[in-house]
Each structure stands twice: as structure tokens, then as C-alpha cells.
Amino acid sequence: MTETETQARAILDALMNQPFPSCVPISRDFATLTTKPGLYAVRHRTEGLLYVGKAQDIKERFRGGHKSITWSWIADYDYRDVAIATCTLDFMQWRALSSELERIILNISEPPFNARIPMRD
Numbered sequence: 001m002t003e004t005e006t007q008a009r010a011i012l013d014a015l016m017n018q019p020f021p022s023c024v025p026i027s028r029d030f031a032t033l034t035t036k037p038g039l040y041a042v043r044h045r046t047e048g049l050l051y052v053g054k055a056q057d058i059k060e061r062f063r064g065g066h067k068s069i070t071w072s073w074i075a076d077y078d079y080r081d082v083a084i085a086t087c088t089l090d091f092m093q094w095r096a097l098s099s100e101l102e103r104i105i106l107n108i109s110e111p112p113f114n115a116r117i118p119m120r121d
Helices: 003-017 058-063 067-074 091-109
Strands: 038-044 048-055 082-088
Touching (some): 003 038, 003 048, 003 082, 038 091, 048 091
């Protein structure tokens, strides 16, 4: 296992094992969400991981709208059961590794809301 794979697994573990009450709840302004770069996970209280992504400014990523929030509404999840876990990276880690870390995490976890919508015939 490479160093990047080890780091990706550690980040995934941190995102999945963060106690749900300490995750950032869904809100209009996401006031308590970090503005730092990093990886984030949209989680459901009982269903687990719904979506994993990366952003240079995590708070701004959600304030501008996010498909995982819309999809959780469509899936009829109660907004109180959906929250965001984050793992911040320093800027150099972000520039060098964020895409690779995200790719590895997605391959390991296969969150349902990261699935692409099939094109119609």
C-alpha cells in the first residue's frame, strides 16, 4: 500500500467515524462549516456515507448549493439525519494530493450519491 493510499484510508476512517452529533448539520448558511480546503463526507445518521468530495473552501462549496443535499431531500431523508463531516488539509497537501485522495476514497467506499446519472438513450 502506498503512502497516499494509507493517508486516504485514514481520512476515510476519520470521516466515517466522526460521531454524528459532532458533524455539521444542514442549514441555510452552514455557519459552522470550515472555510479551509479538504475532503468532506455527507453522512446520514443511520444509512452512513452518502457522498464524498473535495473543496478548496468547504463552506463555500455548500453555500453555493450541493447535489447531495438535494438528493437527500429527494430520497426523503429528514434534514436532521444528514450532516457533514470534514477533514481539512493544509494548502500544499490540497494542491498535491486532494484529487488522488478523493479518487482512492471513492473507490474504497462507493458512496451512493457519487454515482453518475446514466445518460438517456
